[in-house]
Amino acid sequence: MDVNQREEIFLQLSASLTGIAVSSFAPIDRGANIPGQIAKVGDLEARNSPIRLAPVYLQLLDSWNDGKAIEEALARTAAIKAPRTIQELINEFMQHAELGPLCKSIIKLWYLGVWYAPDQHGIASHVVSSQAYVESLVWKVMQAHPAGYSMGVFGHWSDIPPSLDSFVTIVK
Amino acid sequence: MSKNETVYDVVIVGTGISGAILAKELGGKGYSVLLLEAGVPMPHGREALVENFFLDIRKLPESPFPDNKFAPSANVKDLITPSVRDPSHGYLDQSDATIPFGSTYERRAGGTMWHWMGTSLRFLPNDFRMKDTYGRGTNWPIAYKELAIESRREDGSSYYDLAEDEIGVSANVADQTIGNPKDGEPLYRSSRKYPMPAIPLSTVDQFFKNGVRGMKFDGLDVWHYATPAGRNSRPYKNRRACAGNTNCVPICPIQAKYDPTVTLHAAFNYRGVFAHFQSIATRLLVREGTNEIDSVEFIQYGSSTEKSLSPPQIARGRVVVLAANGIETPKLLLNSGIGNRHFKNGNIGRNLMDHPFYIRWGLAPEKVYPYRGPLSTGGLDGLRDGAFRKDRSAFRIEIGNDGWRLPKSDPADTLIDLVDKNVFGKDLVLQLNDILTRQVRIGFELEQLPDPNNRVSLSTHKDAAGIPRPKIQYSVSEYESKGFAAAARLTNDLFARLGIDDKSTNRDLVTTKEWQGGKYDFMGAGHIMGTCRMGISSADSVVDRNQRSHDYTNLFIVGSSVFPTGGTANPTLTLAALAFWASDTIDAKLKGK
Numbered sequence: 001m002d003v004n005q006r007e008e009i010f011l012q013l014s015a016s017l018t019g020i021a022v023s024s025f026a027p028i029d030r031g032a033n034i035p036g037q038i039a040k041v042g043d044l045e046a047r048n049s050p051i052r053l054a055p056v057y058l059q060l061l062d063s064w065n066d067g068k069a070i071e072e073a074l075a076r077t078a079a080i081k082a083p084r085t086i087q088e089l090i091n092e093f094m095q096h097a098e099l100g101p102l103c104k105s106i107i108k109l110w111y112l113g114v115w116y117a118p119d120q121h122g123i124a125s126h127v128v129s130s131q132a133y134v135e136s137l138v139w140k141v142m143q144a145h146p147a148g149y150s151m152g153v154f155g156h157w158s159d160i161p162p163s164l165d166s167f168v169t170i171v172k
Numbered sequence: 173m174s175k176n177e178t179v180y181d182v183v184i185v186g187t188g189i190s191g192a193i194l195a196k197e198l199g200g201k202g203y204s205v206l207l208l209e210a211g212v213p214m215p216h217g218r219e220a221l222v223e224n225f226f227l228d229i230r231k232l233p234e235s236p237f238p239d240n241k242f243a244p245s246a247n248v249k250d251l252i253t254p255s256v257r258d259p260s261h262g263y264l265d266q267s268d269a270t271i272p273f274g275s276t277y278e279r280r281a282g283g284t285m286w287h288w289m290g291t292s293l294r295f296l297p298n299d300f301r302m303k304d305t306y307g308r309g310t311n312w313p314i315a316y317k318e319l320a321i322e323s324r325r326e327d328g329s330s331y332y333d334l335a336e337d338e339i340g341v342s343a344n345v346a347d348q349t350i351g352n353p354k355d356g357e358p359l360y361r362s363s364r365k366y367p368m369p370a371i372p373l374s375t376v377d378q379f380f381k382n383g384v385r386g387m388k389f390d391g392l393d394v395w396h397y398a399t400p401a402g403r404n405s406r407p408y409k410n411r412r413a414c415a416g417n418t419n420c421v422p423i424c425p426i427q428a429k430y431d432p433t434v435t436l437h438a439a440f441n442y443r444g445v446f447a448h449f450q451s452i453a454t455r456l457l458v459r460e461g462t463n464e465i466d467s468v469e470f471i472q473y474g475s476s477t478e479k480s481l482s483p484p485q486i487a488r489g490r491v492v493v494l495a496a497n498g499i500e501t502p503k504l505l506l507n508s509g510i511g512n513r514h515f516k517n518g519n520i521g522r523n524l525m526d527h528p529f530y531i532r533w534g535l536a537p538e539k540v541y542p543y544r545g546p547l548s549t550g551g552l553d554g555l556r557d558g559a560f561r562k563d564r565s566a567f568r569i570e571i572g573n574d575g576w577r578l579p580k581s582d583p584a585d586t587l588i589d590l591v592d593k594n595v596f597g598k599d600l601v602l603q604l605n606d607i608l609t610r611q612v613r614i615g616f617e618l619e620q621l622p623d624p625n626n627r628v629s630l631s632t633h634k635d636a637a638g639i640p641r642p643k644i645q646y647s648v649s650e651y652e653s654k655g656f657a658a659a660a661r662l663t664n665d666l667f668a669r670l671g672i673d674d675k676s677t678n679r680d681l682v683t684t685k686e687w688q689g690g691k692y693d694f695m696g697a698g699h700i701m702g703t704c705r706m707g708i709s710s711a712d713s714v715v716d717r718n719q720r721s722h723d724y725t726n727l728f729i730v731g732s733s734v735f736p737t738g739g740t741a742n743p744t745l746t747l748a749a750l751a752f753w754a755s756d757t758i759d760a761k762l763k764g765k
Contacts, residue, residue: 019601087597094594104591107600111587114229130226138583141601142608144543147577148225148419154405157416157545157573158372170601 006074007054013077014054016086017103018110020137021169025053025110053132057109060128061102064117069102111138140167180206181444181762183468183489185453185504188283189744190730190751191495192435193338197755199442203762206487207439207447208470210243210500211280214433221286222425231581233276233287233698236423241636242473242481243279243452246499251276256682263641264499265631270647274683274696275526277497281449282433284497284698287422289547290402290429291742292341293568294320294332294348296557297357299739302621306561308651309621309737313706313717319749321361324756330361335748336400339430340408342368343400350395351554368405370398371414374573376612377550379540383670384552389662393554399570402430402744403546409434416545418574429546448472452637454484456492456508456515458724465492465727471637481637491726491758495751498524498700498733502628503642505704517723519714521629523622523705525738527697528648528685530656531572532663533579533613537671542575542611543583549573552614555662556740565618565655568740569662575611578695579679583608612672616659617697619740621651628703648694653687660690699743704733718757719750726761730754 001009011022061070073093080089093099101118108116113132115125127133134149143161145151164170181203184191195205215221221236228235232248239247250262251274259267266272277284297316302309320332329337343366349359373381381396388394403414403424414428424431439445451470459466467489472482494501502521509515552569560566576582586607590600631643667674678684678691685692707713710722715734721727730751732743739746 017596019597019599090596094596100594103596107591107596108588111591112584114584116588127227127229130223133226138587138604138608139543141604142543142575142583143541143605145416145418147231147543147574148222148417148423148425150415150417152416152544154413154415155372157374157549158378160375160539161541161544164601164605168601170598172598 001074001078005078007051007058009074009078010058011051011054012086013073014106014110015171016090017107018137019171020110020141021171022051024140024168025051025135025137053128053135056128056132057106060109060115061106064102065098065119069098069118073099073102110136111141112136137168143167177488179488179490180204181489182206182491182493182758183208183487184493184495185468186283186495186497186500186731187281187432187436187447188495188497188731189285189432189435189748191493192282192432192439193748193751194493194495194730194755194758195439195445196435196442197752198758199439199445201759202444204444205439205446206489207445208451208453208468208487209281209447209449210452211240211278211449213447213449214281214436218423218425218427221423225419225423231422231577233422234278237278237280237286240279242450244635245279246273246276248276251682259631259633263635265633265641265643267643269644271685272682273524273526273644273646274694275698275700276696277499277698277700279500281436281447282431285431285744288402288431288698288744289420289742291548291570292336292339292343292400292402292745293741294359295739295741295746297359298557298561299737299741302561302737306559308561310707310712312736313708316357319746319753321358324752328361328363331749331752332745333361333364334752335745337367338435339402339745339748340368340404340411341366341400341402341745342371342405343398344370347398348400350397351393366400368408371401371403371405371546371549373398374545374549375541376573377571379536379538379612380552380571380670381550384666387666387669389555389665390560390658392558394552395554396550397553398550399548401546401549404428414546418543418545418547420547448487450474452639453496453504454507454639456504456727457486463724465489465724468492473637490762491728493728493730493754493758494704495730497731498703499628499642501729501731501733502703503630503640506628506630507640515723517710517714519624519705519710519712521703522624522627523702524626524628524644524646524700525620525622525702525735527617527699527738527740527742528620528652528656528694529615529617529697530659530692530694531578531613531615532660532667532674532676533576533611534667534672534674534676535607535610536612537610537673539609540612541609542573543577543608545573547572547574560658561619563654564658565620565652566740567616567618567655567659570615570617572613572615574613575608576613578613578615579676582611614663614666616655617740617742618652618655618659619738621649622702622705622737623647623649648685650687653685653692656685656687656692656694657690660692697742699732699738701732701735701738701743704729705736706734707736719754720757728754728758
């Protein structure tokens with residue numbers, strides 16, 4: 001598995017774990033209304049890549065337990081063949097002593113931008129980066145925006161937000 | 173001790189809103205003003221502070237603001253550790269507190285209002301005469317109409333008007349006078365308009381507003397209203413309109429919410445206004461043989477990480493103003509009394525008050541879409557005044573737009589709960605969406621009566637600059653406990669009426685009151701009041717109705733430490749109005765009137 005394939009498999013696994021299509025991992029681009037004050041989050045061009053966080057998250061997973069668990073999860077995901085579905089595979093992972101906690105950490109990374117080491121049982125170690133925070137999925141799933149990073153216009157909160165599927169594409 | 177012969181017209185300790193208003197008002201009249209600020213100066217931008225918030229996993233009120241070794245302050249981190257009562261730990265010495273004091277503050281240019289909510293309610297007329305009307309607490313030596321109605325400027329502005337214009341409050345007078353005035357006393361000047369129209373109600377507010385139509389509680393009408401807010405509903409004084417970042421606390425990323433750096437910048441446009449930052453006031457020095465303050469002693473530091481304290485220096489002023497806060501101001505006064513015969517007023521530091529903040533939360537029967545808009549845009553009113561105040565605390569009810577962020581660190585906790593139950597994939601998305609879009613939270617801010625046993629004194633433990641840390645004694649009385657019980661009863665009525673599934677649980681906070689079988693978790697509201705209260709004489713108070721010390725003719729104390737009682741309104745607007753009042757008194761004094 002070369003680096004690109006590895007990332008692709010990781011994204012495929014991530015989508016199935018989070019329930020959200022990879023295309024929705026990209027930040028919502030609402031054009032020019034991004035607050036100019038928040039410069040470190042990255043420029044617009046960089047924002048359009050859905051996979052900027054993937055290598056960062058893979059690096060964290062590689063650093064846990066010599067990277068054996070993530071290697072096994074990716075190898076088994078890559079080897080999956082019909083009629084087996086990835087959902088069945090993940091159900092298997094969830095019952096596994098090491099892969100279960102690993103999968104939960106992957107979900108928390110994408111949803112919160114926070115790294116919870118798989119053996120720490122909910123003890124958070126750190127927010128991965130401000131980019132990971134503002135692009136985390138939980139805000140999209142609640143049809144809102146990250147606290148402190150609205151990109152909305154004055155008064156938008158008095159109207160019902162756009163539908164859930166305008167925030168994320170849910171995997172089947 | 174270095175000699176400095178410069179004598180300023182006014183020396184002000186503290187650069188929060190009170191100090192900033194005084195500097196701007198008096199600087200604008202041509203006086204020389206020196207501000208002393210213990211914390212760091214204003215930053216050039218707020219990007220780094222916002223970044224600190226993004227990167228702090230705890231998302232606390234102090235998250236954006238780095239710890240300062242030489243200007244430490246009360247903070248939430250100290251309250252959520254088991255060692256809250258260990259006096260060698262943290263900043264406040266809470267070893268003798270019956271219940272730890274839960275409010276915190278910032279020591280930095282602009283003060284704690286960096287992370288205020290923006291709520292800009294006026295007090296009510298009866299808040300100023302609790303003793304006369306209800307036989308509770310004490311009376312203020314001033315009346316509502318002196319702040320709200322009487323003209324103080326050529327255009328007819330009252331002190332409340334001036335404060336609302338300075339902060340930039342968005343509200344409509346008509347919304348604020350529903351049900352009032354019960355006794356015919358006007359709440360506003362007849363021509364009064366807020367500087368900006370009201371902030372639109374959130375979808376969460378609309379759910380409550382529809383639900384409480386016709387609701388009564390103990391015979392009182394309950395109605396929903398839009399909260400007056402120090403947030404822009406349109407561009408105002410070179411700041412943009414609110415974009416609904418849902419982050420008023422701890423930091424507005426676009427400064428649509430007012431903070432005192434706005435007023436400080438305006439003050440620094442006057443050539444007579446100066447400031448020393450990273451300059452910790454240590455003592456007030458009395459001019460021997462007089463009842464006047466000669467000067468403020470202070471020490472400076474170059475960097476908060478190095479040992480680099482300066483020798484004591486002196487700032488001389490014809491008038492000295494203490495504008496620190498309800499804990500730091502009495503601390504400075506009490507520290508000035510060590511080793512000399514001065515500052516023996518027994519009321520300094522006593523009658524510490526807060527608005528004990530009791531929250532309840534649940535799931536609405538329909539999607540209400542929280543986590544959008546300012547943190548709060550409305551509340552339930554009708555419960556801030558009435559004959560029940562003879563018996564129990566009044567309260568105002570804040571409606572949160574932030575789901576369960578306060579009780580559960582959400583949205584993170586709900587996500588983690590589901591994931592740890594092996595929920596993943598599409599189920600996770602749908603369950604999360606269902607829960608997070610239906611979360612509601614209300615909060616009761618209770619009036620707390622003054623009690624001389626609730627107090628700030630000096631700890632035997634010292635901070636890194638060698639200054640005694642504040643020691644706190646604090647509790648809540650039966651009066652407030654009855655208020656908690658009424659709040660709990662009202663919540664049950666309200667949630668039943670609106671079909672809200674109550675999810676409130678006891679959270680084992682260090683600040684929990686048990687009373688008559690009930691357990692009431694509450695938090696500090698950040699409203700530190702009462703420790704240098706105003707009154708008739710030094711027998712019962714520290715300052716007079718003009719906020720001038722009873723004991724020293726050129727010493728003024730401003731801020732919510734002068735409040736004799738706390739009412740139910742967030743104190744900022746009232747203390748800002750009082751700062752304008754103090755500026756007029758000081759102007760008259762300096763003119764020799």
